[in-house]
Amino acid sequence: MGDFQISEEGLIFIASLVGKPYHKECHDGTKFNCWTLTTYIYKHFGIILPVNSIETWDLRAIMARVSASKPLWRKVDFKDRQFLDIILFNTSPRLTTHIGVTIDKKWYIHATQESGVITSRFTKGVQSSLIKWMYRWKNL
Numbered sequence: 001m002g003d004f005q006i007s008e009e010g011l012i013f014i015a016s017l018v019g020k021p022y023h024k025e026c027h028d029g030t031k032f033n034c035w036t037l038t039t040y041i042y043k044h045f046g047i048i049l050p051v052n053s054i055e056t057w058d059l060r061a062i063m064a065r066v067s068a069s070k071p072l073w074r075k076v077d078f079k080d081r082q083f084l085d086i087i088l089f090n091t092s093p094r095l096t097t098h099i100g101v102t103i104d105k106k107w108y109i110h111a112t113q114e115s116g117v118i119t120s121r122f123t124k125g126v127q128s129s130l131i132k133w134m135y136r137w138k139n140l
Helices: 008-017 034-044 059-068 125-129
Strands: 073-075 086-089 098-102 107-112 116-121 131-137
Touching: 008 034, 034 098, 034 107
Parallel strands: none
Antiparallel strands: 073 131, 086 098, 086 131, 098 107, 107 116
């Protein structure tokens, strides 16, 4: 499909999300957890992802939903990352428990309980060292 790059409008939209507070189960675009942020960003760019109505900490249910949706995604090598690729993090010893969205080769956006919506560099910080997988929506 080629390299999908963020537009100026897209960058302005992403920047408008930075600083929004964290909320465990908010779906209205004013507060986010890592999954609701991901679905909100994708919706803005015309891709509707399922709203996660599962209790955020029910990891078995979340992993079952992710496994069921794998045909919609294709795995991406870290070196080939591009705008809108999702990043899955292992923030606990054996489980994928966090998700972010690639902005470009250097930056990604995600929501944390401690900081709300933030951007982070791929090369710095604890989160970057916990990247487990990257996936791209099938039509990008």
